[in-house]
Amino acid sequence: MSGKTVSLFIQCLVDTMFPETGEAMITVFDKLGIPYDYPTGQTCCGQPAFNSGYTRDAAAAARHFIDLFEDTEVIVCPSGSCVHMVRHHYPELFTDDPAMHSRALAIGAKTFEFTQYLVDELNITDVGAEYVGAVTYHDSCHLSRGLGIAAQPRVLLRNIRGLELIEMKDSDTCCGFGGTFSVNYPEISVAMADEKIDNILATGAGTVTGCDISCLMNILGRISRRQKDVKVRHIAQLLAGPTGGKA
Amino acid sequence: MDHNQAFFLGNIRTALGEAPHSERVKSMFPKLFASPDTTEIRQKIAGRTVAEQDELVEIFLKNGNSLNICSHIVASSDAAAAVVVELIRSKEPEFNHTKHVIGHDHPDIAALQLWKRFNREAVTVHTAFNSDRQVQEKTIASFIGITAPTIGVADSATLIQLTEPGRPRSTSLLPSIHIAIMRREHIVADLQEAYTLLRGRAHLDSLVFISGPSKTADIEAHMVHGAHGPREVHLIILAEPSAAGSDAATTEAA
Amino acid sequence: MNDYSKEAQKALASPRLQASLHTLQDRFGKGAMALWANMEDQEMRRRVKKSRLKNLEHLDILLAELARNVRARGGKVYFAETAQDAIDYTLKVARDNKVKRVVKGKSMISMEIGIDPALEEDGIEVVETDLGEYIIQLAGDKPSHIIAPCIHMDRKQIGQLFAEKLGMDYTDDPPTLTMAARKELREKLLSADMGLTGCNLACAETGHISLVSNEGNIRMATTMPPVHVALMGMERIVATLEEHRETVQLLTRGAALQKLSTYVSFTGGPSSADDPDGPKEFHLVIIDNGRAKILADPEFREVLACIRCGACLNICPVYGRIGGHAYNSSYCGPIGAVITPLLDGINKHADLCKGETLCGACKDICPVQIDLPRMLAALRQKLAYASDRWDTRQHNPAEAYGFTIWRLIITRKPLYRSLLKIGRLFQRVFIKKNNMISSMAGIASGWTDGRDLPPIAKKTFTELWEEKYRNRQAAAAPETEENQ
Structure with a gap:
């Protein structure tokens, strides 16, 4: 290490x-x-x-x-x-x-x-965490297309005890955040978020995760408005254990 | 060169940071028009064995099938004629009520001797002779057009039809059904081989690649054949027995 | 509200359009990505991109060679600097030939230069012959996709349209509707005086233009009328047949996942005197209309490498929700969002520059890997600071002012931290029971009209760090090592 x-x-x-x-x-x-x-x-x-x-x-x-x-x-x-x-x-x-x-x-x-x-960099694929439940993963655009990161979060997730990773449809389609776009063109942005959320709901997973809080904030904001019962968690929270504290 | 052209190309040179008034000529940029050496490709095409040709035919049939090209392999002109006659008999005209057929002025089509085969039926067979002033009217009246494309491309199931005297473009376009007759040895593997053969031709004024019948999916992505061009394309591959080793008259491959 | 958002809202409210867009993107967007991933020759896209850029750098030479070869066959070549030049020339050809009816092959540049109204004003009947374009024309509508122009209409609407305009019995059966249009258009195509097409790809070496179509309408329009006028954007050219081979295959794959479209026709001049068909006059109109300006700017030159396959529309998540009409341009989707402002004014089309998320999908799917997101950001830069070169003024002074303030704040840590604390005090009144903010005023309402927003945390990470972690980290680091 x-x-x-x-x-x-x-x-x-x-x-x-x-x-x-x-x-x-x-x-x-x-x-x-x-x-x-x-x-x-x-x-x-x-x-x-x-x-x-x-x-x-x-x-x-x-x-x-x-x-x-x-x-x-x-x-x-x-x-x-x-x-x-x-x-x-x-x-x-x-x-x-x-x-x-x-x-x-x-x-x-x-x-x-x-x-x-x-x-x-560290060749760590199992951090020894536990998170019981089905989780689906959103590929953020700049993460997946800009940095080519898609496999790394998935391998970390799969090695979390108790976690079942369910892929959603179009996981690498933009959630509609786009920075100031979300405020300047809210109708389009929300429509894109809805599409993403429908795909999340279709997996039946109780938690959606990702590596980028901006997208997760957009997804969370819309899930909260639609009063859907899906937890939104940054991948670090899952890797740290279900409470965000020590595993 | 007209004034417009000089001005227009000068603008482009300015945009490219070049001196607008000093014309750049082709000869100064030999690499720009350089094409790869195709000797090897030509040798490969010329050196193909019959077995290899038959393989290409198979590939063409398979790819053609998924594009709705209806293919028939025949061993002789007589067998080819039988296929054509059957099509003429069984299909009905779309735009009028008389059975007119027009074919290119090509030896492989002449060899069908179609004019002899409809003595007692109301079928009129035309040839698009270069000297005939009425070819266009005859083509418009015809429900079947017969051509003999120069090259077939197995990989994309493409027929390459050159426009030449006695072989006008409308024959493969206006009639509802297009029948193409092609010798087995005219089928090449892919577009690279086809383009290599095209590059070698002197008079390349007008040509068309045809990969299947006319189609559209403009209404709710629903695929319909026969938007403007032929709604059916039949390919008859002439594989003469010296090589085919089969005397089966016809193989329905589609 | 701006027109872009208004049109977008209309599109979002149409379940029919939403369904069509989903079908389109699921099939063609994903299909193209799969095609690229599985293509045997993984270098092909890079090679074609390179040759496209190289050809742009030698565009004057290629166009001169194309013109020379076309003229050698007896074709006429006209270089049109502006849209008006191209219109005037085409009108003159039409008048000289006493043209009463023009049949068109689908061509985007004809829409870009606005030639249809000019011909019609001259008393000439203009008939679109691509089925989708024909339907659009009958409906008096605008196309909403580069390849599938009437994707926003369903079979019932088309059935009603045909019943009304063609006097046929109502049906919503696509084959029956297609056959009705086939018959109707065949009459037009056989009796037209002039065919008007675009040019998908010209080849300088051989002096041909090539046109791709699946329907055969373009072959008809270039075979039956006595005059053929081809309108060509000046960048749509390759040097050699070898380049043509690869480029056209990327075009048809990107457009519709086809190895080749049903027809690829090459034409390089009028037909010979004894040819029973083919045009007796062939005119190639090579059009600049703002392209040289794009060529001159290294920041945007790359966009001229576009081969207009429309693949970027089939993956763009914004286009996938709002369809083509919101772009209010001949060119929609990601490519339209870049090329329209460049051709027609950056300020005028500011919403196209700003109305995307920069997700990057368009760059991935582009057969020639054009970096559209980079150019969208560059366009926004012109709007942010104004640009003499592009004759662009600052788009939103308030926003610019806002970012100046933002800069002052984020480069001054104490100020940034104090403002966060003040924000935390002020937000209290907005926080609801679910610990979310669900309504805000001003531009921030753009967020809360459809979404909740988490408030500034009771303690920021920086505050937590100072309290909990800074000292612990310093003291406990070695111990933690041992614990492992």
Whole structure:
């Protein structure tokens, strides 16, 4: 196992609205004996600005992030889209600035999504967790298409004791979040979320999980409005045990 | 070159960061039009054994079947004629009430001697002779069109029909039923081989690839044959006995 | 509400359309992805993409060669810089030949340049001959899919339309309806004075345009009338037959999962004098209409590699819900969302630039792997900061201002943290029993009109870290190691 100290890159939505996801990640790292720290100056990676076309504002966020995380050994984040932002879009933001460009590339190379880090970097496929019940998995777009991560979360899920993984139809179809899209075009966004939720309900699973809290927040928000009885959990919570505490 | 063209291409050069007024000519970019060496492909086609040809026929039939091409393998022109005669007898005209048939001016179609075969029936057989001024009217009146495509492509079940004197394009288009007669040795494996043969031809003015009968799925994705072109395509593959080793007159393969 | 959202709402409210879109995407979107995954020659898509880009870089040479070869056969070639140039030329050809009826093969560029109204104004009857386009024309509607234009109509609507317009007995049987159109259109096709088509792919080396169709209407329109005018977007060209072979196969696979469409016809000039059919005049109109501007911008040049198969429509989750009409353009779906603003104005079509989730499915399915999501983000950048090159002004100053504030906040940790605390105080009144926020004002209502929102947590992760983990982590790290 790598002795590297993991710097936690906690997506702003996790920090502010879903801190239990961050805690769950800590629980998993504790169980596995992985050392970690948390640069508390972190705010937002800049993705909302980037996706809305505000690349200069996104670049300011990128500078802030790079300054903060530059001296870390390895960066791990419980969000595929944020990792996609850092890895693939940060360098694009500095094509006219060679020094920043190479700093961005260097940061990108050591930034990993949570399940990707466990499976690909540490070769851990079983974290010794238990979660009793049927679970279905949503493939977030930037995670699956942007980073090519689809097998890693699945192998981790299959190795959770008591968990039955039921694949939903079109698991890799977008849930309709899309950042500011969800607020600017709510009718379309909600229609897409409904489609996703119908596919989730069709599996009969009591829990839906994923690796990206943004999508899960969208799914949760719509499930809550439709008053459906499905739990929405970040994969870190399942890997940490059913309560989000120690397994 | 007209003024418009010079201006238009100048705009493109500007867009590409080139000097707008200095024309770039083909000879300066030999690689742009370079095509891979096809000697090997040509040799492969030329060196095919009868057994290999028969394999390609099998593939064509299988792929053609899923595209609703109705295929028949025959050993002689007489057997081919029998298939055609049977089709003419059994099918009914779509747009009028008389049985007119038109065929390309091609030796394999002439060899059918269709004009001899309908002495006592109301069937009129036309040939699209180059000199005949009434070919178009005859084609419009015909319910069956017979052609002899130059190349068949097994992989995509495609018939490649060149437009040539005595072989106009409407014969395989206007009649409700298209019958294609093709010698076994004219079937190649795939489009790469077919394009290789096409590249070698001098006069390539107009041609068409035909892979099955006309179809549409525009109404609720419901597949219907015969949107505008022929609603049936029959392929008669002529495999002469020197190689076929079979004297069975006809094999219904579709 | 903007027109895009309005049209989207209409589409969402139509169960018929929703069902059709599902069927379409389940079959063709998934089918194409499976085709690409199982294709023997995994390099083919990359190779064709490369050749498309290479050909764009040498477009002037290819077009000159195409024109030379077509003219050598006696065909006329006209280079039209604008839509109006193309219309004027086509009208002149029609007048010179005393054309009364034009039959059309399905062509998107004809819609892009708006030639139908121009011909009709001149007293010329224009007949669409693709069955789907014909139905659309009879209904006075607009197509909603590149390949399946009347996907938004069901058989009952079409049956009623035919009963009304063609004077036939009502039926909703697709074969009967198709046969009725076949008969009706055959008369038109046999008596038309001019055929008007697009061009799927021209080949410079041999001097041909090629057209693909399953119905045979395009063959009819290019065989029976004495005049054929082909409208070609200037980028629809390959250098060699070898490139044509691979490109056309990707086109028909992407469009309808076919190894080849039923017909691929090659035409390179008028038919010879003794040919009983084929056009006696052949005119190729090569159209720029804004393409050179796209070619000039390295950020967007790639979009000209598009071969218009429409596969991106068959997978896009947004198109899959809203259909084609919301795009209000000849080109819909992801490709339309990029090409329409570039051809017709970024500000004018701002909603097309912004109305996607950037999920990336369109890039995956594209036979030539065009990075449409990247270009959508680039278009949004023009809207965010304005662009002289694209004659674009800032789309939403309030939003821009918002992101400036956002930048100030997220680059200043103490300010960010204080604002979170203030937000936590203010949100209290909105939190419902289920610990969710279910109504908010202003733009945030876009979220809560259809969804609940979790509130800012009682303690953020950062606060929890300070309280629970920072010291423990420092003290307990070695111990945890031992526990393992």
